[in-house]
Amino acid sequence: MRLLVVDDDPEIRHVVRVALEAAGFEVELATDGAAAIDRARARPPDGIVLDLLLPDVGGEAAYDRLRSLPGMADVPVVFLTGKAGRERRATLLEKGAAGVIDKPFDPLTLAEEIGRLTGRPAGGS
Amino acid sequence: MDELKSWYREQLAARIDALEAAEEALRANGIAEARGTIQRIAHSLRGSGATYGFPRITESAAELEDASDPDLSARLSDLLQVLRDVHRHGETTPLGVLLIDDDPEVDRILSHHLASESREIHVARTAKEAEQILANEEIDLVVLDLVLPDTDGRNLLMRLRERPSTASLPVIVLSVKGTALAKSECFALGADEFFEKPFDADTFATAVAAKLQRSRETTRESRRDPLTGLPNRAAFHEAFERWRALARRRNEPLSIGFIDLDRFKGVNDAYGHTAGDEVLRQAARIVSASLRQSDLVARWGGEEFVVLFPNTGSEGALRALEKARHRFREHGFVAARSPFQLTFSAGVAPVLPDDEVDAAVARADYYLYLAKSAGRDRVVSDHADPPRPRRRILIAEDDELVARFVGHRLSEEGFEIVHCADGGSAARTIAANGSDPGISLVILDVLLPEIDGFELLRRIRGSSAMGSVPVIVLTVMGSEEDIVRGLSLGADDYVVKPFSPTELLARVHRLLEKRR
Numbered sequence: 001m002r003l004l005v006v007d008d009d010p011e012i013r014h015v016v017r018v019a020l021e022a023a024g025f026e027v028e029l030a031t032d033g034a035a036a037i038d039r040a041r042a043r044p045p046d047g048i049v050l051d052l053l054l055p056d057v058g059g060e061a062a063y064d065r066l067r068s069l070p071g072m073a074d075v076p077v078v079f080l081t082g083k084a085g086r087e088r089r090a091t092l093l094e095k096g097a098a099g100v101i102d103k104p105f106d107p108l109t110l111a112e113e114i115g116r117l118t119g120r121p122a123g124g125s
Numbered sequence: 126m127d128e129l130k131s132w133y134r135e136q137l138a139a140r141i142d143a144l145e146a147a148e149e150a151l152r153a154n155g156i157a158e159a160r161g162t163i164q165r166i167a168h169s170l171r172g173s174g175a176t177y178g179f180p181r182i183t184e185s186a187a188e189l190e191d192a193s194d195p196d197l198s199a200r201l202s203d204l205l206q207v208l209r210d211v212h213r214h215g216e217t218t219p220l221g222v223l224l225i226d227d228d229p230e231v232d233r234i235l236s237h238h239l240a241s242e243s244r245e246i247h248v249a250r251t252a253k254e255a256e257q258i259l260a261n262e263e264i265d266l267v268v269l270d271l272v273l274p275d276t277d278g279r280n281l282l283m284r285l286r287e288r289p290s291t292a293s294l295p296v297i298v299l300s301v302k303g304t305a306l307a308k309s310e311c312f313a314l315g316a317d318e319f320f321e322k323p324f325d326a327d328t329f330a331t332a333v334a335a336k337l338q339r340s341r342e343t344t345r346e347s348r349r350d351p352l353t354g355l356p357n358r359a360a361f362h363e364a365f366e367r368w369r370a371l372a373r374r375r376n377e378p379l380s381i382g383f384i385d386l387d388r389f390k391g392v393n394d395a396y397g398h399t400a401g402d403e404v405l406r407q408a409a410r411i412v413s414a415s416l417r418q419s420d421l422v423a424r425w426g427g428e429e430f431v432v433l434f435p436n437t438g439s440e441g442a443l444r445a446l447e448k449a450r451h452r453f454r455e456h457g458f459v460a461a462r463s464p465f466q467l468t469f470s471a472g473v474a475p476v477l478p479d480d481e482v483d484a485a486v487a488r489a490d491y492y493l494y495l496a497k498s499a500g501r502d503r504v505v506s507d508h509a510d511p512p513r514p515r516r517r518i519l520i521a522e523d524d525e526l527v528a529r530f531v532g533h534r535l536s537e538e539g540f541e542i543v544h545c546a547d548g549g550s551a552a553r554t555i556a557a558n559g560s561d562p563g564i565s566l567v568i569l570d571v572l573l574p575e576i577d578g579f580e581l582l583r584r585i586r587g588s589s590a591m592g593s594v595p596v597i598v599l600t601v602m603g604s605e606e607d608i609v610r611g612l613s614l615g616a617d618d619y620v621v622k623p624f625s626p627t628e629l630l631a632r633v634h635r636l637l638e639k640r641r
Contacts, residue, residue: 080172104171104172106176107177
């Protein structure tokens with residue numbers, strides 16, 4: 001179970017990686033939308049954790065591009081958002097996101113939450 | 126988790142540097158230059174702070190991110206203070222105790238008794254040392270011996286009281302036995318407590334703890350939200366505790382409402398943050414004015430407001446918020462000379478006897494979420510809505526464009542539209558309606574082919590099933606006699622073409638509210 005984690009914030013990347021790896025996920029990191037697309041194109045992940053506020057393209061635009069890559073139409077994508085609010089959250093779910101997790105989040109339950117949202121618990125394939 | 130925490134605290138150094146640079150830029154180049162950078166960093170810290178177990182960072186960063194221009198600099202320095210604290214000490218700022226006594230033995234004993242994880246004890250042997258510590262450290266309480274090598278403790282006490290920064294700092298005076306005069310003199314000079322040596326160390330420690338607690342409370346930030354003037358979240362928390370206890374004691378219901386302005390981000394995007402702030406101020410006013418004096422409205426954060434309804438079940442709270450919602454949606458906002466309108470969504474839930482604030486808010490938030498998902502501009506509560514059939518509106522209008530436009534807006538609002546393009550078909554629909562009052566409102570154009578609007582109105586008022594259904598007539602500009610004739614035939618309201626659909630909608634809602 002390999003997850004691509006996309007966030008421009010080094011502290012968030014760190015805690016997400018630590019939390020997910022501790023739970024047995026394999027984690028690949030990207031700092032912006034362009035890097036995420038490169039990674040996903042080179043090696044499609046089993047799931048994506050995507051920050052909504054990316055410096056280059058914005059999380060939603062990155063989402064659209066990731067989705068349009070070959071083999072990526074059904075890969076579960078969980079958004080991490082700073083302050084999406086219900087409005088934005090509803091829109092993201094309408095777009096087909098698997099879930100939306102607010103920052104700040106609890107690192108101790110993050111992996112479980114992501115496993116639940118993506119329907120792919122750690123260790124499974 | 127501890128490893129993560131200390132890793133994060135190390136990272137804060139870079140954030141502090143960046144914010145200090147931004148603070149400098151703010152001073153030198155103004156808000157326009159610095160705002161973007163500051164908000165970006167604030168946003169990031171808002172997300173990461175509590176994630177790493179430092180909620181104070183998240184709170185303070187949120188206040189900075191949402192700060193209006195005039196508050197920006199103050200909120201920035203608040204956040205920097207919190208970051209420096211956490212970077213240095215971890216989450217809680219230790220309470221600073223300054224012990225001024227030249228006897229090393231007394232210092233040792235007292236330090237031992239006062240020591241706690243949440244306190245930092247500073248010791249000064251002279252008044253001069255004490256002044257230095259006061260200038261450089263955060264001190265929340267002073268323990269002062271009257272006999273000091275370089276001055277009389279009373280002089281120091283006087284100096285502390287004269288200085289605004291230390292005027293309300295709690296001071297506990299220590300003295301040797303048998304100096305009754307000194308005692309009353311010290312109280313006159315502003316001492317908070319007086320202990321004669323030798324004293325019981327436990328009593329002393331208790332007094333210090335009580336004073337420290339008070340000290341922290343009085344230095345807490347104001348309980349009002351500076352933008353809207355409403356109570357802030359902290360004040361709401363306190364009121365909540367009080368009212369929940371009261372409700373439990375009196376066995377009265379207590380309800381909570383959670384309001385979120387719809388598409389508020391659009392206002393900021395279209396008109397800027399200043400306009401957004403103005404909208405929040407007005408929203409606060411309208412909502413407060415629509416509710417009872419006894420209801421407590423507080424700003425929760427961003428465009429969210431929270432309301433406590435004492436001695437009110439969720440059904441009553443729902444009704445009250447519906448009233449506020451109508452007032453709000455009819456309010457005309459203006460920004461950059463363009464008028465616009467806004468709506469809000471709200472969730473209502475009962476407060477249960479053992480609820481913590483967060484649990485109650487989360488429950489109301491859930492219904493708010495349902496309200497948003499159901500299309501916004503509505504109030505949803507746990508109280509099951511009485512099964513209300515979809516209300517049907519008959520539009521008799523031959524101008525297809527007008528009919529479509531109005532019909533579209535009304536169906537967006539959840540109404541079912543029956544459109545008749547001429548008087549004849551409208552009359553048949555009404556006749557066919559028979560005794561079934563399926564139509565809750567009629568909008569009719571006075572100028573209709575076949576049977577004109579006035580005749581139609583006469584037939585509606587004459588029918589048993591629809592005799593009391595509200596009717597709005599549409600007339601054209603400059604035909605006042607049509608309005609008079611319409612009203613005299615029993616129309617409830619009129620709208621003159623060209624009209625804004627919003628205006629018509631407002632009237633539809635008003636008439637339907639009245640009939641409920």
